[in-house]
Ligand code: ADP
Ligand code: MG
């Protein structure tokens with residue numbers, strides 16, 4: 001322990017007292033905190049110590065230097081490990097060997113790779129030979145160390161090592177690493193050392209202390225490497241979190257046939273099934289399992305059968321160790337109450353745990369695990385609802401391959417990450433990124449992937465590899481990103497030079513279309529048709545739980561019957577925004593719309609509007625019927641009229657003919673309607689003021705539809721929304737008109753019906769004067785797209801040219817059109833809600849901007865107490881879940 005006043009930079013685990021805990025991730029990193037937690041649980045963890053993330057921060061704040069007291073703290077912790085292991089670091093007879101492992105708070109693929117067997121040199125390796133009685137093992141360990149340390153710490157290109165190893169294998173006519181003898185490895189080691197000296201101009205470090213500090217420095221240094229920086233950017237991880245370093249005594253999975261190393265998930269990470277799922281290799285070390293050098297074997301007999309493997313399962317080969325491992329699995333799940341991703345090593349039939357963390361999983365697996373764990377009593381329903389990332393549901397809301405469609409299957413690999421994707425074949429991550437940037441769907445095809453490929457995997461729709469198992473880099477990363485992935489499709493030959501994939505007599509070239517199905521592992525030629533997703537099973541169950549918890553309603557933005565039906569299927573509780581202008585673009589109607597706009601008299605406009613009215617009425621009848629008694633908010637015409645104008649002379653001539661006028665007049669009127677800044681021009685309620693007959697026609701169509709549907713006994717709840725209000729007067733005038741039309745319709749049809757008139761709050765002035773506007777408005781719907789544009793004074797359509805610079809410069813953390821700006825735009829929303837409620841206590845409040853489908857923005861809406869959010873149909877389930885989580889968080893905040 002550190003003495004008073006001195007910072008404690010080093011925390012021991014497993015050697016005597018364990019100082020860390022699982023909840024110390026910020027300080028010890030995820031790996032360190034969980035190693036400590038496993039040691040606390042009494043699980044077999046090789047003793048070691050963790051240097052804190054605070055030291056990483058210190059390191060960068062002080063020109064890459066360490067605090068003076070670090071040396072002593074490390075020495076003390078190392079001494080404790082030596083004592084626990086009965087071995088001494090650097091000792092010629094009984095050397096302690098360690099691994100040096102990076103570990104940030106969140107798992108970060110960009111960080112330094114682990115160095116194993118550190119402490120070996122020309123002298124200590126002889127000690128290891130004697131103590132183990134296995135020269136082959138000792139030299140194999142030493143060559144691995146030189147290779148890892150050389151590559152990871154000394155930055156010697158890995159090809160140099162591979163070339164040497166390959167030439168030795170070739171000379172001796174040996175196919176596998178495992179075929180090499182002790183003498184062979186000794187020869188390899190001599191060549192490795194000579195090569196390193198040639199490359200670096202100095203010999204490979206023999207002093208174990210120098211090795212240790214070199215590795216520690218390399219871990220901290222890797223926090224700022226390009227890979228790590230990219231990854232942090234992609235995942236919103238702040239640079240000041242820092243990484244920890246774990247130094248841990250070695251256990252050996254490469255000491256013979258009673259040794260092994262492996263990785264496992266406590267439940268199936270693809271399907272969520274409650275079955276132990278993992279892979280292992282006998283007589284192997286470290287990441288041999290995921291490196292794709294040897295084909296890994298399954299842990300369980302069931303796993304082996306499911307994957308049609310003929311290699312023996314661990315359950316068969318090492319039944320006793322397997323039983324222990326399965327016990328550990330159950331204990332870890334009970335303790336962490338979540339699916340764990342574990343790494344272990346078996347040394348001479350003794351199990352050691354090297355890592356545990358919450359496992360990454362696909363969206364279907366996440367749902368199944370959450371629902372199952374709630375049923376098993378491991379967690380409650382609220383916790384189950386909290387566990388699902390709303391954004392991940394996107395994966396389930398996308399089409400899957402039509403089972404009836406014809407598939408030209410050319411190969412089958414492993415179903416590594418579900419979902420189907422079609423796209424152009426590309427072979428490099430850079431190519432994937434640039435093609436995707438041009439708007440093309442791409443499938444990234446690689447022999448295997450590595451952390452340098454992350455950006456391309458992100459850009460691709462799907463990832464296909466020819467090597468590697470379910471726990472390969474490609475598989476793990478794809479699942480985390482929600483990309484479809486087929487891994488280990490070994491029949492395919494990917495040739496980077498000719499940029500082709502060959503299988504039998506089929507050659508697929510770069511740019512050809514392939515389809516992969518990450519749920520079956522199939523690889524198909526061409527694009528395959530897809531079908532729409534269903535909300536059923538665990539998904540439906542969890543959504544039901546979310547619905548019990550959430551306070552806000554979830555509506556949809558929809559104007560077509562197709563969208564409205566889709567949204568209902570996904571659980572929408574009404575329409576929050578039906579944009580009537582979209583109904584105008586129909587080819588049947590656009591002519592009449594243009595006639596209306598180009599008419600130069602009220603009479604001409606009314607004549608054209610009369611043609612449109614029956615269509616509009618029919619639109620609304622359909623929406624009301626689909627929404628069966630749920631509220632339907634209809635926004636009266638909003639966009640600048642010029643959006644509907646004909647642009648070609650032929651179209652203009654057609655309009656002239658229909659309106660009984662000549663081309664020249666149509667052209668003149670087009671010029672008249674031109675605006676310099678249409679977004680702030682004649683649009684929204686200004687249209688209703690300038691051309692009242694337009695809104696009047698729409699109101700008549702709406703109420704006509706209401707009366708018609710009401711006749712059949714069906715409840716109808718129309719909410720008529722006037723857009724772009726900035727003064728109460730505008731609303732007064734237009735509401736009076738709507739009320740008059742409603743009265744007239746009631747008189748004409750003999751029907752009475754309910755309706756509301758309200759406004760969109762989408763201009764700062766309307767937000768500020770919300771108290772006054774609420775005297776007339778019966779509801780507010782926050783149109784946060786325009787409110788963001790007008791608050792920032794940024795046109796969304798033009799923001800693309802500078803927003804990336806703003807994000808890079810750190811001026812804006814997020815695109816404010818994707819996630820509601822809580823401080824500025826949000827403040828206006830808050831203020832309008834307060835002022836509106838002051839005037840009209842029960843005023844109905846909702847949001848209909850695209851933010852209504854964004855989980856962070858939904859949390860904001862909960863904090864303002866909005867009644868509902870409205871979003872596009874495919875985001876409805878996401879919004880339902882996000883609203884439930886927002887309610888749960890609001891609950892915790894209140895209780896705090
Ligand atoms: P990553 O963060 O990439 O998973 P790890 O630090 O977990 O890297 O190390 C990778 C692998 O190295 C582990 O899964 C384990 O097989 C091996 N390893 C690490 N430390 C030890 C150790 N002390 N003894 C034996 N093997 C180790
Ligand atoms: Mg790794």
Ligand code: MG
Pocket residue numbers: 343355
């Ligand atoms: Mg690991």
